[in-house]
Amino acid sequence: MFDTLSDRLAASFKNLRGKGRLSEADIDATAREIRIALLEADVALPVVRAFIANVKQRAVGAEVSKALNPAQQVVKIVDEELVTILGGETRRLRFAKQPPTVIMLAGLQGAGKTTLAGKLGQWLQKQGHTPLLVACDLQRPNAVTQLTVVAERAGVAIFAPEAGNGVGDPVKVARDSIEFATARQHDVVIVDTAGRTGVDQEMMRQAADIRDAVSPDEILFVVDAMIGQDAVNTAEAFRDGVGFDGVVLSKLDGDARGGAALSIAHVTGKQIMFASNGEKLDDFDAFHPDRMASRILGMGDVLSLIERAEQTFSQAEAEKMAAKLAKGPKEFTLDDFLEQMEQVRKMGSISKLLGMLPGMGQIKDQINNLDEKDVDRTAAIIKSMTPGERADPHIINGSRRARIARGSGVEVSAVKGLVERFFDARKMMSRMAQGGGMPGMPGMPGMGGGPGRQKKQVKKGKGSRRSGNPMKRLQEEQEAAARREQAGGAAEPENFELPSAFKDFLPPK
Template sequence: MFESLSTKLTSAMRTLKGKGSITDVNVASTIKEIRRALMDADVNYKVAKEITDNIKDQALGQKILIAVEPGQLLVKIVHEELTKLMGGEKQEINLKGDPAIVLIAGLQGSGKTTFSGKLAQHIKKSGRQVLLVACDIYRPAAIDQLKVLGEQVGVEVYAEPENKNAVSIASNALEYAKKMGKKVVIVDTAGRLAVDEAMMAEIEEVKKAIRPTETLFVVDSMTGQDAVNTAKTFNDRLNFDGVVLTKLDGDSRGGAALSIRQVVEKPIKFISTGEKMEALDQFYPDRMANRILGMGDVLSLVERAQQAFDEEEAARLNKKIRQNNFTFEDFYTQLQQIKKMGNIKDLMGMVPGMGQAVKDVDISNDSFKPIEAIIQSMTKKEKENPDILNSSRKNRIATGSGTSIQQVNNLLKQFEDMRKMMRMMNKVQDGKMKMPNLGNMFKR
């Protein structure tokens, strides 16, 4: 999402010249470029001006330490100001109460229902019993969509398809939750294509009836400043507790993420980066600042991996790798777990230095489909012993997978290279050989 902003900010800070200190003379043009970059990213004008004024005040007159360039110091200052702008620290969702009640609000198409399913799964992982409630009485497919999502994440959905009173449905669901011992109730409400009085009045009544412990406003980050304006309107009526930014994997410029906290004065609590139920992260302002400045977000990447990978399965695979017995079946399993982590391009953007490298590259999870098709076209024996794949077997696999012989051969070569690397790493770990001096590989 922040590729363009990241590129422009990095470019602006590289131009900072001067030795010993940052002065009015050498910082003026840089600050101007930073402000322009923020404005181009659809950041609210007042917010852009405030943050650049703060950056300038922080930077002027600071002494440059030995071996630290002015541009490096400015990166640190910009990082601190971006972090402060987006809230400073992570804000937890309030799940106190028996049951805790989470009310979901937002415009139609913002991703409320999908987020409700993701949140249900997120909370369920902590061991709490969750109930999803379908209170969108206007959109015909809303109840069915929530039921599908509930089935995916293993959470019960309460619905009254014939009841057209959202307040009644929410109240009845709360009584049902208490009776069934549910610890968290997530209420998905109706959205509209635009803010209107009937919509606001209805959700106000729902909130008054069930008295939620947490009210979250879900906003499509791709709508830019419109998202900020809508959030302000909702907050004036609902006084919500936090914001959820969806579709951060889309082609938005990032202005909503940078402006909404400052304008609405409510924290961003979650960010969503795709349709998969696992593609939900708690919002850390410092980590988002890292990503904006092209520093990656390794901590979020590790957390995604921990959620996606089964510990027992990981131990089993590690044992097979140690025994040089890694097969195509194991490789296929690994692919499925990687896909659970979310959008591949978004994941690569979390690796320091990779954001800029992949910003113009079209990468999607569909890239795995030819590989999966080739593996699925192999027999069990072939998956376990790829060395037996002769020309006739490769032809059969290519035909069965809808790929070419060249694609099959490429996969076999990549797989064998990977296994060679695993064998080398095993020898290194066993102390049977020393790692090569990689520095020599780059000497001319």
């Protein structure tokens, strides 16, 4: 959703790079570019004005003029101001001291309230709660049936005594659900209310009656992030008519310009608490303004990636895999490779995971064009191998490759490429497990060249050549010994040459 805005902001910062000092003209030009980018993203005009005023005020101050890198300081200011308009700190749910905690969902029809009720229920269940979904949308055709299906998929209990389709009293259903939840020991009640295609008095009155009947601890306004400026107008109408405590953004994975997310918290004074960014029940999480600002500025969202990995990967399995890699690369088999790949797949879309890494915005076109079915094809190739071939891929010769290719429905070259990639991945993972890290940095912990690696013959520099004349060579050795003795007996490393990657950091002689 924020791709266009991210590209425009990145382009506005590009002109600042390489400048040791920023003039007011530079700052004005950058502010103008940012203003255009925000307006094109459909951000509300009052929000744009306040944002640009704050950025300019801070950019012309001492924190930029005295900074070692003014361009980076401007990016930092924009990042902090983005966090501010997105709501500041992360807002958590308030739970009742005496259960059940009642959460009421409100919003227009089509905003995704019913699906979001299931997502929120599953999310709370993973947090250790026992939620109950309540079907109070008795107006929309098949709304009760839809919530029942969603609840079943999410593995969450549901209270739906009325069939709906225009029949039944939603206020009574909401009131009865509290007694039902108390009797069945559900500590959270999520009330799904009816919506309309537009704001009207009947909808507002019904929502207000349900609110008065159950006294919710949290009223969450569900807004479709794709409707742009109208999302802000609708939110203001609900705030004045019914009132709400927080905002939930749905359809954040759409191709709209994202102005609602950047406007609604600032205009309504209510923070965004959750965001739904996909159709699956797992595509839902708490909204973190600082992480969203980092994504918009192309700096990734590593914290969310780590949290998702911690939820997916077992600590015991991770330690077991690390111990296996530490023993040597041959201990890591294709079965382990398949298991790791399936664990990563459980974390969600590969393209979304890559998008959380810093700097990936530069290759987002390639990321968006990733074929998620490649993972399935890789799994099919491995599963077409015998146990012996998975344990020792070296035995896979031409005839075996042909058989595996026929069994998995791929070309022979795909089998060969997979085996080669596996060997490369095994070497890298083994090196990292032993503290070697990335290749190309000999002798540096975590940067390659870890213990146990065979040392390559270092090419002698011109100044370290030894003379072919025996008498002259003896004289050189005596002089070297005298220098070592004068230095306190410290051995002088022979033929040492600093890796080229570090030479750029040395001051000129």
